[in-house]
Amino acid sequence: MASAWTRIHQELSLPPGPLTFEMIERATKEIDGERDDLDWKRILPKKPEVGFWSEFAKDVAAMANARGGLLVYGVRNDRNIDGVNPDEVATEHLYKWLRAHTQPFVGGVDMYLLQSTDRTKTVLVVDVPASPMAPHFVLGTSSRDKEQQAFAVPARFTDHTTWLSEHEIERAYRDRFARQEDAGKALDRHIAETREVVLGEGDRTAAWLIVVSRPSRPLPLLVPDPQRHEAAAAMSGALSTAAKLRGDFGGTSPMREALTGSARVGLRRWTDGNFLTLAGPPAGRLAMVELHHDGTVVYAVDVSSLAYRAKAPVGLQVPVEVQIVQNGICDAVALAHETARTRHLNSSFDLLATIVRDSDSHQEGLTRRFPGFIAVLERRRGVFEVPKEGRCPVAMRQTPYELAPRAGIADLLAAAQSLASGLINQFGIELHLT
Numbered sequence: 179m180a181s182a183w184t185r186i187h188q189e190l191s192l193p194p195g196p197l198t199f200e201m202i203e204r205a206t207k208e209i210d211g212e213r214d215d216l217d218w219k220r221i222l223p224k225k226p227e228v229g230f231w232s233e234f235a236k237d238v239a240a241m242a243n244a245r246g247g248l249l250v251y252g253v254r255n256d257r258n259i260d261g262v263n264p265d266e267v268a269t270e271h272l273y274k275w276l277r278a279h280t281q282p283f284v285g286g287v288d289m290y291l292l293q294s295t296d297r298t299k300t301v302l303v304v305d306v307p308a309s310p311m312a313p314h315f316v317l318g319t320s321s322r323d324k325e326q327q328a329f330a331v332p333a334r335f336t337d338h339t340t341w342l343s344e345h346e347i348e349r350a351y352r353d354r355f356a357r358q359e360d361a362g363k364a365l366d367r368h369i370a371e372t373r374e375v376v377l378g379e380g381d382r383t384a385a386w387l388i389v390v391s392r393p394s395r396p397l398p399l400l401v402p403d404p405q406r407h408e409a410a411a412a413m414s415g416a417l418s419t420a421a422k423l424r425g426d427f428g429g430t431s432p433m434r435e436a437l438t439g440s441a442r443v444g445l446r447r448w449t450d451g452n453f454l455t456l457a458g459p460p461a462g463r464l465a466m467v468e469l470h471h472d473g474t475v476v477y478a479v480d481v482s483s484l485a486y487r488a489k490a491p492v493g494l495q496v497p498v499e500v501q502i503v504q505n506g507i508c509d510a511v512a513l514a515h516e517t518a519r520t521r522h523l524n525s526s527f528d529l530l531a532t533i534v535r536d537s538d539s540h541q542e543g544l545t546r547r548f549p550g551f552i553a554v555l556e557r558r559r560g561v562f563e564v565p566k567e568g569r570c571p572v573a574m575r576q577t578p579y580e581l582a583p584r585a586g587i588a589d590l591l592a593a594a595q596s597l598a599s600g601l602i603n604q605f606g607i608e609l610h611l612t
Contacts, residue, residue, distance in 0.1 A: 181288075181305050182522030183401050184248055185209075185216040194401075194522040199292040202250060202301055206257040212337035215247025220254050222262050222302065226275060231318050234272060235279035238306050239314040240332035240339040242284045243350070246308035247334065252301035261299035264291055272304075281315045281329065286395075286524075307524070310395055313342065313350035365390050365530040368476055369576070372466075373534045376478050380453065380464050382536040384482035385496045385551055387503050389510035389597070393473040393518075394580065395525040403471045404521055409441040409448035412469060412513065412520040419512035420505075422587055423594050429501045432479045433509040436465035446471045453478075463502070467513065473525070475517050477510035481533065485554045490562035495552035495570050496535050497562070498605070504598045507531060511594045514581060527581040531597045533574040548572055553605035569606035577601055 182194040186205045205216075212218060223234035241247045252262040269289045277283050288305040315329040331342040331350070342350065368390040376386045404412075413433075420431050433451075441448040453466040463483045468476040485497035514527050533551065550570030554562040577600030581593050602608070 181246075181307070181524055184305075185213050186248065197248075197292065197303060199294050199299075199301065202253075202292060202303075203259065203294075206253055206259060213247070214244055214334040214336055215241065217241070217247065217249050217334075218253040218255070218257070219249055219251040220260065222251050222266060223272060223275070225271070226279060231316055232275050232279040235276055236316045236332050236339065238276060238284055238287060238304065239280050239316050240334045241306040242287075242309035242314050243312045243331060243342075244308070244334040246306050249304040249306065250301055251304070252299070259299055259301065261294075262302050264293075264300045267291060267302055279317050281317055282311050284309055284314050285311070307395060310354070312354060313347055361392070361394070361528060364474075365392055365528060365578075366576075368392070368474060369530060369532060369534075372468075372476050372478050376453070376464070376466065376480075377534065377536045381480060381483065383486070383496070384480045385498050385533050385535050387477075387479050387481045387506045387531070387533055387601075389477045389507060389529065389531040391475045391510065391514035391517075391527045391529045391581070393523055393525040394528050397473050397523070397525075401521075403446075404448065404469065406441050406443075406448065408520050409450075409469045410439075412516045413437060413441065413450060413467060415516035415520065416509065416512040419516055419587075419590065420508045423508040423512060423591050424505055429505045431509055432463060432465050432502055432506050433467065433477070433513075435463070436479070437467070441469070444468065447474075465506075469513075469517055473517065473521065473523055475510070475513045477506065477513055479506045479509075481506065484556075484560070485562050488560045488562055490554045491564055492552045492554060494549045496550075497554045498533060498551050499556065499562075500553050500602055500605075500607075501556050503533070503601055504594075507598045507601075508594045511581070511590050511597070515585060515590055518583065524583050526583050529579045529581055529593065529597065530576050531579075531601060532576040533601060551605070553602065553607055565605070565607050567606055571604050574601065574604055 186201055187194060189209045190204055226232035237249055253259050272289060286307040290303055291300050292303060293300045313331045315331055317329050331347050332339050333342055369388055372388050417431060417434055436451045438450055441450050447468045447470040449468050451466040453464050463480045465479040481499050481502045482497050485499050490497050514529060550572045552564060552570050553568050554564055556562050577597050579593050579596050582589055
C-alpha cells in the first residue's frame with residue numbers, strides 16, 4: 179500500500195499525501211545522491227537467471243530489513259529521467275519473483291506507475307515498508323543443485339546494500355521476537371495506564387469500557403507529530419463514521435456527548451472529552467479520548483452511570499450497560515479508522531477492548547469478594563432490566579481484533595461487532611442488535 183510520507187516528502191518539505199510524477203521530477207533535481215530509503219534505478223528489474231540472485235528480490239529485502247523506502251525505476255545515475263515502457267511492466271511477475279526468492283515473503287509491498295503530464299515519461303515506483311518480519315533472506319539456486327538453496331540477508335546502509343554477518347542476523351531475529359512481544363505489551367500497558375487514570379480520577383463505583391488501538395507497524399521516524407487541527411479532524415470524522423456503524427446497533431454516541439470540540443495538549447498526545455476538565459463534574463456520563471503521536475488511540479467511557487441513576491435492579495453487582503458498550507466500541511473503531519485516514523497511516527491496527535472496575539470496593543456491603551459485573555439492557559428511556567439468561571463475570575477477558583488498513587464501512591462494522599460480541603458474550607448473552 180502506497181506510503182503517504184516518504185523520504186521524498188521529507189526532503190522536499192511536502193505534507194503527507196500521494197506521490198506524484200512531479201514530486202519524483204523535483205526529487206531528482208533537489209535530492210543529492212541516494213539514501214538508505216531511496217534508490218534510483220535506470221532500467222526495469224530483469225527476470226532472475228538460474229544460479230544468480232534475484233536483484234529485485236535483494237533490493238526489496240534490503241529495504242524491508244532496514245526502515246523501508248522507495249525503489250524508483252526509470253531514473254539514470256545522473257538523475258535524468260529516461261522513464262520505462264509501461265507496457266513492459268508486469269507487476270504480477272515482480273510479486274512472483276518476490277515470493278520465489280525471499281524468505282519469509284516481504285508483505286505490504288506496493289508497486290505503481292507514475293506518468294508525466296504530457297504522457298511522454300513513466301516511472302515505476304516500488305514502495306517497501308519496514309517489515310516486522312525482518313530479517314528477510316534472499317534465496318538463489320543453481321542448475322546443478324536445484325533442490326539446494328543458498329541464502330543471505332541484505333540490508334540498506336546509507337546509499338548502498340550490504341550483507342548481514344552471522345551475529346547481525348542473530349540480532350535481527352532477536353529484534354523481531356522483541357517487536358512481537360512488545361506489540362502485545364504496549365496494548366496491555368495502555369490499558370493499564372488508562373485504567374489507573376479513569377478509576378483514580380473518575381467514578382470509582384462504575385465499570386469502564388476501555389478500547390486501545392495501535393498501528394501494527396511502528397510509524398517511520400520521518401512522520402511528523404500530528405497538529406491540533408489534525409486531531410480535531412480525526413475526532414470530528416469519527417463522529418460521522420461511528421454514526422454509520424451504529425445503524426446496526428442503535429442508540430447514541432457517548433463520544434458525541436463528551437467531546438468539547440477543542441483537542442487539548444497532553445504528553446505526546448491530544449486529548450478531549452469531559453473527563454479531567456476545569457468545568458467540574460459533567461451532567462452526563464464521563465468519557466475520554468486520547469490520540470497519541472505514535473498513532474495509538476485510547477477511548478474510555480463509563481458504562482454504569484445511567485443504570486445507577488435509574489436504580490436498575492442489579493443488587494451488589496456493578497452494572498454494565500450493553501447499549502453503551504456497543505456504541506462506545508463503534509466510537510473507538512471509528513476513531514482508529516479516522517486517525518489512520520487523517521494522518522495517512524498505511525499500517526493495519528491492533529485493537530484491544532476490555533471492561534474494568536476499581537480494585538477496591540467503595541460500595542456498602544462489598545467488603546468481601548467482588549460479586550461480579552452484571553449486564554443491563556435499556557428497554558425504554560431510563561428503564562433497565564437484567565437478562566434472565568445472563569451471568570456475572572468477576573473479571574472481563576480482553577478482546578482483540580486486527581483492523582486492516584484503509585478499511586471500508588463493512589470492515590469497520592465487522593470489527594465493532596467482533597469486539598462487542600467478545601465482551602457481551604462473557605455475560606452469557608448474545609450481541610444485542612436493533
